Each structure stands twice: as structure tokens, then as C-alpha cells.
Amino acid sequence: MIRNLDMRSSLLSLVILIAGLFIWQVTTYVPDTGPIGVELSQAEEDALLANNMLPEDIEFYASQGVEFAQLEQIASLNLSRDMIEAAGGIRALGISVPDQDSAPAPGSLFPSPTLVGKELWATVTDPFYVNGTNDMGYGIQMGYSLLRVVIGYALAALVAIPLGFLIGMSPMVYKALDPFIQVLKPISPLAWMPIALFTIGDSELSSLFVIFICSLWPMLTNTAFGVANVRADWVNVARTHELSALRTAVTVILPAAAPTIITGMRISIGIAWLVIVAAEMLVGGTGIGYVVWNEWNGLRLDRMIVAILLIGVVGMLLDAAFARLQRAVEYAE
């Protein structure tokens, strides 16, 4: 049969996916109840007719799914269908009726996989539309988030890697900075947000700062650890070859510590991506985190799920990129 491990694991993944989608579909399935019309009893119809409501109006609104109690309201207002439509439809009267196009369908607020799939398709086929500040393609929103992450992360790398080198190479600096690092490191990135908002003022810069601060620590500690633990033999090789401190750092310590440094960078990008979503929910305006919040507020759960799914996919791609980088600098002893 199928002997190849990759094949078997892919098959298993597929089975799990299908099972998951099936369970999702079943639990969110709303049976087709035919036309959404409401069957009125003879007594009810008579009551409406007694209220001077036209028979064709009764039939029309009942077929639209308007309940007897609401029909009674309409009848009591003494409005004909033409007048209602002229006023902007039945909803303009404040009477809520089910809408064929509206999602979710009554019975299940949670969107089914088919609904999400449709929305996902619409999103990936048209990712860059702009219909206003609150209605932009997810590609654009994702771009905002990625840009913030890249800027905050790059600034963190610029600080963390040289500083990590210094800490790793100098036990004195290590001991001096260690207490600060130990205290600052466990602080939740979002806890910095109020301080950032107050001191920096600008919300855009504040979210960059939060990305910066959360990306800093794994890179800093991993670089310091990697540099401090470069095998003494390799450093001795550099010393016996009379390499300058800079050349030793570049040609011996950097490649020796690179796998550890990249591991720190990989952890950092993961955290930065987690934090940007939360930060954008707080700060608002643009970004995929804001999209999730916005769709939630609009109760477009299907679009929200699509956004969440895309966050996962982009996070995976970021991680995969660093995994590739990691393989490139890895060495076997």
C-alpha cells in the first residue's frame, strides 16, 4: 500500500481536515425549510382582513416571512404595500424580517464552512480593493500589519544583535545588564501600550514600539547566549591566527552563533506576529488585527474567520522563512 511516510502523513492530514470540515458543516447546518413564508391560520387571516389589510398584501408579507404579530402591527398602522415600499421597505418601519441574503441564517449564528469558503474565495480573488476606511481588501490590511511588524522587528534586530554580541562577549556587561533584562523580558508586550501611547502619543508609533519591545528579548538573549557559548577552541583558532576583534566576530563568532541567533529571530517574529494582531485590535484604524475586531463588531463572523485564517497562514509563512534561514546557517559538529 502506501509506504512512504510523507504520503501517509499527508493522507492523515487530509482525513483530519475533511473530518473537521464535516463536523463544522454538520453543526452549523441549517435545514432548508422551503420558502421562508409564514403560514397564517384562517383566524389570523380573518383578523388581518378585519383590520382592513388587503388580502394580496397579507399574502406578500407572509411569503416574505413576516410573522402574524408583525402583520398585525402593519395592519394597525393602516399602511398599504405601496406606501410601505415607498417609505423604504418593511425594515424602515422598524420591523425586523429575515432577509434571504443576510448571513447568518436563523438557527445558527456561526457561519458554515461553505459560507466561509465563499468569503475566502472572494477575499483571495480581490485582495486589494478599497471601498473606504472600514472596507478594504484583506491584502491591504495584511500589508499594513506586515509593514508594522517588519519595521518594529528590524529596529529590534538592529539593537538586539549588536547588544547581544556585546553581552555575550563581555561577562561584565552581561552581569550588569542581566537584572534589567530579567525584569523587562517577562512584561507582556501589550502592557507597554499605555506607556507608549502616553509617551509617544502617536498610536501608529506606539504599535511599532510594542512590536519592537516584544521582538527584542528573544533576539537579545539568544544572541548573547550563542555568542557566549561559542566553543573556546574556535575562538582559540581565531586567536592563533591573529585575527582582529572585528574579524573574529565576523568570521568565527557570527557563523558559530548564527544558528542560535536565527532561532532567537524566529521566536521573535512569531511573537511579533502574535502581538501585532492584539495591538491593532487595541489601536484600531488599519491592519488585520483591526479587521478581526471590526468584523466582530459588524457580526460578520464569516469574514472574521477568513481574517483569522489568513493571520495563521501569514504567521506560518513567516516562520517557514526563518526555518529556511535556519537551515542555511546550520552546521554539524
Next chain:
Amino acid sequence: MAKPFLSIERLTQQFPDGAGGTLTVFENSTFGVEKGEFVCILGHSGCGKSTIMNILAGLAEPTSGVVKMDGKHVSGPSLDRGVVFQNYSLLPWLSALKNVTFGVKARYPGWSKDKVEAHAKEYLAMVGLDGEVINRKPSQLSGGMRQRVSIARAFANQPKLLLLDEPFGALDALTRGTIQDELIKVWSQTEQTVFMITHDIDEAILLADRILLMTNGPFARVAESVEITIPRPRNRTEIVEHPNYYAIRNHLVQFLGQRSKELAGQQSHGDDQSPESVVIDKTATPPEAQSEPATLRAVSNE
């Protein structure tokens, strides 16, 4: 008397013993190595051989005493003193060739890339490495091949003094034999001055012009300097037939087995601790003095 090429003068090394006192590894150790000479140093673990090696390499500072090479004070590591470490110390992210060019580039910064590469390849070929092998990473090489690369790297730098720290310690006997032969070959082509640490008596006799014997520590010292009176070129299967071979070997075994302990722990009281020169040459003595039963017994007991 003229100073030797490499002169170790009143070298003392002390470490804190962890209980508030000091541990003297060796003190006032004084000896020399001539230019072009191949000297092996033999002694038990912990007698301070590696410490001497690190001081000569400039990787460690002695508590007191000086090392002079070519009349100049040695301090800190230098390209003039190449080191072959026991664990090869190849940079694992570089190929064998790149490991050698790494050293050559440091030694001759002005050389063109092609020249550096050609030079590195030449020395790799001397230790029997050529073709596709030199583009492999150290992890893809056997222990013997790695040590060959390490030796090539050291020789390619043409240092004035080559320091070998138990270079064959981690290799199996057969590989060790092959690389010893290659080492002799390279050495005879380059006329390097070599200072080598070893645990292996036969290896020392095969390679060295002179063997320095160290007593056990603490207060270790280089007690004897035994001249290897076996002509070169030497061959491992032929030297055992030489009349001096077992005489020298027995002397060394005796020293390491017994006298290194008896002589241990003698403090210098401020005197220079120079080795006593020992020359064992059976070829100069009457033939009946050869192959005494006692000599053979000592060998079979070993």
C-alpha cells in the same frame, strides 16, 4: 652557550587550588628547542604538558618566567606559532579547503584568492587530501581526515614553530600510523620546528629528535631530555630492529612507570629546573651489551 631557537626560561605556573592556597603545576622550568628540531614531550596526565603548550601558543599566560623565540619575547598568540589541537578545532561551517584558506588568508593577507587556494590545496595534497574530499564539511570527514586538514592548516601557514597537542590522541591505531607517516613527510619537506605533546611512547620515538620527559605534578618538571639516536628516515617497521630502539623505549617506560613518581613533587627552591640530557646509543657500545634479557622482559611486561 648560545640560546636555543625556542627558549623556555624559569617558567612557573600556579593556579588557585580552590581552598585559598595555590597549586603549583611546575616551577622554574627551563629548557630549549633548536631550530628545525622535532621535540616530543611525554608525561602523565595532569603534569602540565598542555599548560606548557598553551603558554607556548600564547593562549595562556604563565605565572612567571618567559618564553623566547628567536630571541624575542613571546606574549599572546601569533601566526609564528601554529597550533594543531587534539580535537582538530576545524570550523564546522567551512569546508576542508576553506578551513585551510582561512588560515592562509590570515597569514598572507596580500595574496590573491587564487594564490591562497593553490597554496591551501598544495598542503592538503601533502597530507593526502585532494579531489572532491576537500569541499566537504568537517562533519562529513572521518576523524583522521579532520586531523589531516588541521595539520595542513597549521603547516600551510609556515609558522616558525608548530605546536601539536596530542594530535593523534582521538584516532584509532591504524589511522594514527598513516597520519604519523604523513606528518614526518610534511615535516621533512618543510623543516619546521615542531613541539608535540603525546602519550604514546612509540609515536614519540618514531617522530622525535628528542623527547622531554616530565615528572608527575604538582611541582612537575622536565626532568630528562632523551635524544633519539635512531637515524632518519625512520620507518615504523624498521626502527624496531634498530639496537637503540628498545633501549630507549625501556628507558622511557621506566621513567613513566616509576621514576616520574619518584621524582615528583620536588620543589625547585629557586633553582632553574633544567632537564638532564640522556643519550642512549647501543651502537657505540660493545655488541654483547645488546639485547640483555632484562631489556626484553621489560618490554614483554609492558
